[in-house]
Amino acid sequence: MISELDVLAMDQADPLASRRAGFALPSDKVYLDGNSLGALPRATPQRLLEVLQEEWGEDLISSWNRHAWIELPQRVGEKIAPLIGAGPGQVICCDSISVNLFKLLAAALQMRPGRQLILSASDNFPTDLYMAQGLSALLGESGCRLQQVAESSLEDSLDEQVAVLLLSHVNFRSGRILDMQRITAAAHAAGALVIWDLAHSAGALPVQLDECDVDFAVGCGYKYLNGGPGAPAYVYAAKHHQAPLQQPLSGWMGHRNPFAFDPHYEPGEGMQQFLCGTPPILSMIALDAALNEFSGLTVAQLRSKSLALGELFVDLVAQSELAAMLVLYSPAEASERGSQLAWSHPQAYGLCQAWIERGVIADFREPDILRVGFAPLYTGFADVWVAVESLRAVFAAQEQLDPRWQQRPRVT
Amino acid sequence: MISELDVLAMDQADPLASRRAGFALPSDKVYLDGNSLGALPRATPQRLLEVLQEEWGEDLISSWNRHAWIELPQRVGEKIAPLIGAGPGQVICCDSISVNLFKLLAAALQMRPGRQLILSASDNFPTDLYMAQGLSALLGESGCRLQQVAESSLEDSLDEQVAVLLLSHVNFRSGRILDMQRITAAAHAAGALVIWDLAHSAGALPVQLDECDVDFAVGCGYKYLNGGPGAPAYVYAAKHHQAPLQQPLSGWMGHRNPFAFDPHYEPGEGMQQFLCGTPPILSMIALDAALNEFSGLTVAQLRSKSLALGELFVDLVAQSELAAMLVLYSPAEASERGSQLAWSHPQAYGLCQAWIERGVIADFREPDILRVGFAPLYTGFADVWVAVESLRAVFAAQEQLDPRWQQRPRVT
Numbered sequence: 001m002i003s004e005l006d007v008l009a010m011d012q013a014d015p016l017a018s019r020r021a022g023f024a025l026p027s028d029k030v031y032l033d034g035n036s037l038g039a040l041p042r043a044t045p046q047r048l049l050e051v052l053q054e055e056w057g058e059d060l061i062s063s064w065n066r067h068a069w070i071e072l073p074q075r076v077g078e079k080i081a082p083l084i085g086a087g088p089g090q091v092i093c094c095d096s097i098s099v100n101l102f103k104l105l106a107a108a109l110q111m112r113p114g115r116q117l118i119l120s121a122s123d124n125f126p127t128d129l130y131m132a133q134g135l136s137a138l139l140g141e142s143g144c145r146l147q148q149v150a151e152s153s154l155e156d157s158l159d160e161q162v163a164v165l166l167l168s169h170v171n172f173r174s175g176r177i178l179d180m181q182r183i184t185a186a187a188h189a190a191g192a193l194v195i196w197d198l199a200h201s202a203g204a205l206p207v208q209l210d211e212c213d214v215d216f217a218v219g220c221g222y223k224y225l226n227g228g229p230g231a232p233a234y235v236y237a238a239k240h241h242q243a244p245l246q247q248p249l250s251g252w253m254g255h256r257n258p259f260a261f262d263p264h265y266e267p268g269e270g271m272q273q274f275l276c277g278t279p280p281i282l283s284m285i286a287l288d289a290a291l292n293e294f295s296g297l298t299v300a301q302l303r304s305k306s307l308a309l310g311e312l313f314v315d316l317v318a319q320s321e322l323a324a325m326l327v328l329y330s331p332a333e334a335s336e337r338g339s340q341l342a343w344s345h346p347q348a349y350g351l352c353q354a355w356i357e358r359g360v361i362a363d364f365r366e367p368d369i370l371r372v373g374f375a376p377l378y379t380g381f382a383d384v385w386v387a388v389e390s391l392r393a394v395f396a397a398q399e400q401l402d403p404r405w406q407q408r409p410r411v412t
Numbered sequence: 413m414i415s416e417l418d419v420l421a422m423d424q425a426d427p428l429a430s431r432r433a434g435f436a437l438p439s440d441k442v443y444l445d446g447n448s449l450g451a452l453p454r455a456t457p458q459r460l461l462e463v464l465q466e467e468w469g470e471d472l473i474s475s476w477n478r479h480a481w482i483e484l485p486q487r488v489g490e491k492i493a494p495l496i497g498a499g500p501g502q503v504i505c506c507d508s509i510s511v512n513l514f515k516l517l518a519a520a521l522q523m524r525p526g527r528q529l530i531l532s533a534s535d536n537f538p539t540d541l542y543m544a545q546g547l548s549a550l551l552g553e554s555g556c557r558l559q560q561v562a563e564s565s566l567e568d569s570l571d572e573q574v575a576v577l578l579l580s581h582v583n584f585r586s587g588r589i590l591d592m593q594r595i596t597a598a599a600h601a602a603g604a605l606v607i608w609d610l611a612h613s614a615g616a617l618p619v620q621l622d623e624c625d626v627d628f629a630v631g632c633g634y635k636y637l638n639g640g641p642g643a644p645a646y647v648y649a650a651k652h653h654q655a656p657l658q659q660p661l662s663g664w665m666g667h668r669n670p671f672a673f674d675p676h677y678e679p680g681e682g683m684q685q686f687l688c689g690t691p692p693i694l695s696m697i698a699l700d701a702a703l704n705e706f707s708g709l710t711v712a713q714l715r716s717k718s719l720a721l722g723e724l725f726v727d728l729v730a731q732s733e734l735a736a737m738l739v740l741y742s743p744a745e746a747s748e749r750g751s752q753l754a755w756s757h758p759q760a761y762g763l764c765q766a767w768i769e770r771g772v773i774a775d776f777r778e779p780d781i782l783r784v785g786f787a788p789l790y791t792g793f794a795d796v797w798v799a800v801e802s803l804r805a806v807f808a809a810q811e812q813l814d815p816r817w818q819q820r821p822r823v824t
Contacts, residue, residue, distance in 0.1 A: 024469040033473045040469040045461055048694070052460065056640060057436040057452040060773060061445045069641055096689025098663030099511055106550055122675055127664035127689065130677040134662035138518055139551070148675060173673075222690070228468060229481055229693035250546035251510030252539035261585075261778050263534055263560060265542040277508020277539065278634070280695035281641035282460070361472060366673050 001319055007312065010381035016305050022293050023226075023378040030360045030383045030390070035200060035340050035373030038226030038290070047289040048282065069281050073253075076284060077271065079291040080234050083299060084198060084219065085208035090236055092271035093221070093287065094279060097199060097233045099249065100218045101131040101166070103274060104235065107245040108164040108193045108216065109135075109144055115163035116141075119192070122148035125172045128197055132166060151176070155183065158190035165192050169207065170200035170338035173365050175330040177205070177338055181212045188213065199223060203294070204339035204376060205303045209236055216241065224339070224375060227287030235274045242270045251276030293377055302376040306339040309374035309384055313341055316388040325395060329369055340373040349408055350400035351391070357399070358390040413731055419724065422793035428717050434705050435638075435790040442772045442795045442802070447612060447752050447785030450638030450702070459701040460694065481693050485665075488696060489683065491703040492646050495711060496610060496631065497620035502648055504683035505633070505699065506665075506691060509611060509645045512630045513543040513578070515659045515686055516647065520576040520605045520628065521547075521556055522658040527575035528553075531604070534560035537584045540609055544578060563588070567595065570602035577604050581619060582612035582750035585777050587742040589617070589750055593624045600625065611635060615706070616751035616788060617715045621648055628653070636751070636787060639699030647686045654682050663688030705789055714788040718751040721786040721796055725753055728800040737807060741781055752785040761820055762812035763803070769811070770802040 011017055023039045025031060031039060055063040064070045077091035084091070094100065105118060118132045132146040149157045151171070158165065165187040170177050180196060187194045196217040201207050203224030209217055215238055221231030237245075244267045252258045253275035256268040267273035311334055317323055329342040345351055345368060352364040362372045372387065394400060423429055435451045437443060443451060467475040476482045489503035496503070506512065517530060530544045544558040561569045563583070570577065577599040582589050592608060599606045608629040613619050615636030621629055627650055633643030649657075656679045664670045665687035668680040679685035723746055729735055741754040757763055757780060764776040774784045784799070806812060 024465065026470050026472075029472075031472055037468075037473045039472065040464060045464045048460060048464065049457055052452060052457045052640075053436070056449075058438050060438070060441075060443055060451065061449045061775065062768070062773065063641070095507070095511065096663065098665075098689035099507065099661060102661055124675075126667070126670075126673050126675055126677075129675050130662045130664055130667065133677045134660040137658055137662075138660040220690070228464075229475070230690040230696075231694075232692060233689070246549055248546040248550040249511060249514055250542045250549075251508065252542055253510075255538070255542065258538075259778075261538050263536075263538060263541050265538075265545045277510035277645070278632070278642040279508075280644060280692040282643075282698055283692035283695040284642075286694055356474070361474065363473065366671075 002312070002315055004385055007381045007385040010308070010312070014305065014381065016297070016301060016376060017380065019293065020378045020380060025378060028359055030387050032360065032362045032372040032374070032379070032383070032387055034375030034379065035223050036363055037229060038223055038375060039378055041226055041290045041293050043292065044228070044286050044289045048286060051282065051285045072281060072284050072288065073275060073279055074271065076288050076291065077234055079288065080202070080225070083207070083294065084202050084217065084236065085206070085210055086236055087210055089270055090239060091234055092274050093232050093234045093284060094275050095233060097197065097218045097220050098127045098131050099276070100233050100235045100274070101128060101195065102135060103247045103249050104195050104216045104218065105132055105135050105164060105166065106248045108195065110246040111193060112163035112191070115161055116144050117161045118144065118146045118164050118166055119154070119157055119162045120146065120148055120166040121151045121154060123151060123171060123173065124166070124168050125197065125199065128166055128168065151178070155186045158186055158192060160191060162190060162192040165194045167194070168197040168200065172200055173369055173371070174342050175338045175340040177336055180208070180214065184212050184214055200338050200340070203302070204306050206299045214238060221287040225287065226290040226293060228283060228290070230283065231287040232280060232284050235271070237271065237274065244273060247273055249276040253278060305376040306374050307334050309376070309379055309381065310334060310337060310339070310341055312381055312384045313372065313388065316384065320388065320392055322388070322392060322395065339376065340371060343370045344368050345370060347400040350402060350405035351394060353405045354394045354399035354402060355391055358394065360387045360390045414724070414727055416797055419793045419797040422720070422724070426717060426793065428709070428713060428788060429792065431705065432790045432792060437790060440771055442799050444772065444774045444784040444786070444791070444795070444799055446787030446791065447635050448775055449641060450635055450787060451790055453638055453702045453705050455704065456640070456698050456701045460698060463694065463697045484693060484696050484700065485687060485691055486683065488700050488703065489646055491700065492614070492637070495619070495706065496614050496629065496648065497618070497622055498648055499622055501682055502651060503646055504686055505644050505646045505696060506687050507645060509609065509630050509632050510539045510543050511661065511688070512645050512647045512686070513540060513607065514547060515661050516607050516628045516630065517544055517547050517576060517578065518660045519657040520607065523605060524575035527573055528555060528557050529573045530556065530558045530576050530578055531566070531569055531574045532558065532560055532578040533563045533566060535563060535583060535585065536578070536580050537609065537611065540578055540580065563590070567598045570598055570604060572603060574602060574604040577606045579606070580609040580612065584612055585781055585783070586754050587750045587752040589748055592620070592626065596624050596626055612750050612752070615714070616718050618711045626650065633699040637699065638702040638705065640695060640702070642695065643699045644692060644696050647683070649683065649686065656685060659685055661688040665690060717788040718786050719746050721788070721791055721793065722746060722749060722751070722753055724793055724796045725784065725800065728796065732800065732804055734800070734804060734807065751788065752783060755782045756780050757782060759812040762814060762817035763806060765817045766806045766811035766814065767803055770806065772799045772802045
């Protein structure tokens with residue numbers, strides 16, 4: 001039996017414990033939803049105030065040069081690169097995952113003439129599928145088709161029709177990690193390119209884009225990277241794919257010389273060609289500031305803590321009456337899971353709401369998933385203890401059956 | 413002769429003079445570049461701090477509901493609507509102008525089967541042309557072609573091949589206003605749709621989208637709307653065009669029920685279908701706050717002051733030795749100009765730099781344009797006086813010939 005004292009000892013022994021002080025967490029809550037929206041770094045408000053008052057307020061338009069706003073997409077990209085196993089000059093911060101996927105899908109199709117298929121998992125995060133559907137509707141079935149198959153059938157479905165394989169590294173619902181190295185090699189063996197979505201992996205577990213010979217990737221800034229609500233996303237393109245591509249969202253920031261005001265588009269070199277419109281500087285500054293919280297840490301340290309937090313949650317469930325009520329939807333083997341756990345229960349929505357009322361923030365995912373995320377920078381072992389004890393109390397009082405939880409609001 | 417005393421009297425008589433106190437302008441500068449980047453509203457930092465600390469920091473993920481972040485794109489759109497002559501339910505805030513143009517151009521082409529031509533002015537703002545070029549490269553010449561003609565030939569070039577006419581209401585360089593009503597009617601008579609780019613008009617002069625029977629429009633948040641660097645843009649779609657469209661950037665925020673996590677895209681109703689990925693909330697909050705500075709004002713008041721500022725600048729040039737050195741590139745007739753003036757001079761770049769060193773912030777546009785913008789919310793008549801006196805001093809000392817201005821940096 002693991003006791004509360006054991007758990008407190010885990011926090012005391014945690015080499016990352018001091019990092020928690022860098023985040024402004026509410027004292028009366030346990031936050032297990034950093035995989036939806038990362039917490040606020042304490043340094044972010046001050047940095048944004050500086051940019052507002054000293055840069056925008058004082059130096060106005062000249063800040064694009066004087067404070068190097070114009071280079072912010074590249075600078076933030078280079079800060080993200082070590083978290084995803086990318087060497088320099090391959091990552092740039094811009095737009096949203098959705099918009100970036102459109103750029104990459106269209107470019108990848110152009111790179112594989114004669115092939116029209118985008119292959120993806122039917123349980124991929126919906127916006128990834130939607131963007132492929134949008135491109136397909138625009139180009140027509142003869143130009144682009146999306147094939148959605150079960151995760152388990154992906155490799156068998158790779159053939160000479162597949163132009164690009166579009167996958168999430170970690171499944172948003174189950175937390176299952178796909179084998180990036182093996183699947184990328186299989187795609188390449190079939191002549192296809194790969195695009196990996198790192199939304200649920202970057203910042204919490206190892207990602208080795210260069211080592212896995214990945215072609216392209218996207219990821220978001222607002223989950224484990226803590227860049228704030230709707231923080232800008234990023235694009236990775238392997239060096240050998242950086243000759244000018246046919247990226248259709250060819251806005252002026254991607255032009256080789258935006259301020260020449262040339263009426264004809266000429267793509268910029270390297271990652272610049274993935275830029276489109278003027279970037280939202282304030283949101284990007286918040287992401288830039290948040291990335292400092294990773295300084296001095298290795299991804300291996302993050303993963304090690306993340307695994308320990310997940311294991312503790314699983315063990316505490318197993319040693320309590322919860323074991324008879326919750327079914328683990330995530331892979332049983334910790335090494336196959338990202339930094340989250342999904343549990344099935346017929347009243348998952350009510351459980352989530354009742355849990356939130358007791359101060360534990362988790363989330364619900366259709367149809368019956370209670371999902372908890374562990375942000376190794378700031379989630380503590382005691383958080384896990386309190387969360388499990390609260391969930392036991394919810395069940396003990398049958399709070400999940402409260403009539404208030406019969407109707408689901410738009411966002412949970 | 414207009415004297416400095418006359419000018420001070422103009423400020424005293426200005427009904428908008430008190431609005432200047434709402435902006436954090438540097439005391440040692442004259443800012444005539446609000447048409448590139450609007451000034452910082454004094455209320456913005458406090459509002460952003462609240463959102464950072466009380467919303468993101470305290471309420472974390474639940475802020476999407478509790479603080480209605482999920483409705484922010486619609487809410488900001490409705491605040492912009494009265495500035496552009498749009499009734500309710502027709503404007504939404506999202507992405508950048510460039511990304512939004514791609515959505516609209518693709519949707520408009522689908523609405524005009526059999527027509528492949530996008531017609532635009534060759535002096536349109538480059539990103540507008542680039543996005544049309546990107547769509548054309550993606551669809552092939554048989555699916556989409558961009559035809560660029562001189563502004564003066566636009567109406568003559570409308571024929572049964574034109575699917576969509578893409579124009580800026582105010583030319584970014586010359587400041588010339590195109591006749592929205594007449595040109596829109598001409599496009600409709602030829603069976604074409606129109607997309608107007610309002611970047612250089614919204615917030616400074618009357619725009620009557622509904623009255624002019626405009627189909628679609630886009631605009632940016634960071635010029636006269638003062639939303640901050642790279643503030644999100646917006647889309648207008650006339651009510652009668654809001655049945656589900658084929659908008660190819662079909663991200664999850666545009667889905668009718670994003671949190672159902674349906675693997676198949678179904679467009680949301682009305683303006684929601686123009687959303688794509690998760691919006692950058694911090695940048696959008698800054699725009700939301702900035703729009704409050706327009707409360708209680710009519711667009712006619714803004715236009716009246718803007719015209720008076722421009723006239724004063726022209727008159728002060730005319731009564732000085734500058735008249736022999738600068739050639740007005742903008743239309744001579746004030747009613748044909750937006751809220752900016754463009755002057756040609758062979759050393760325009762050097763003039764601009766020397767002027768900036770004297771504390772007057774204007775901008776240079778290729779090839780030889782010195783451009784000044786008037787933001788009626790905060791530009792004062794005394795600013796214009798100081799600016800013209802400074803420019804006279806630049807010429808008197810021949811500062812524009814300084815060897816430092818021989819090489820141009822990337823951004824000016």
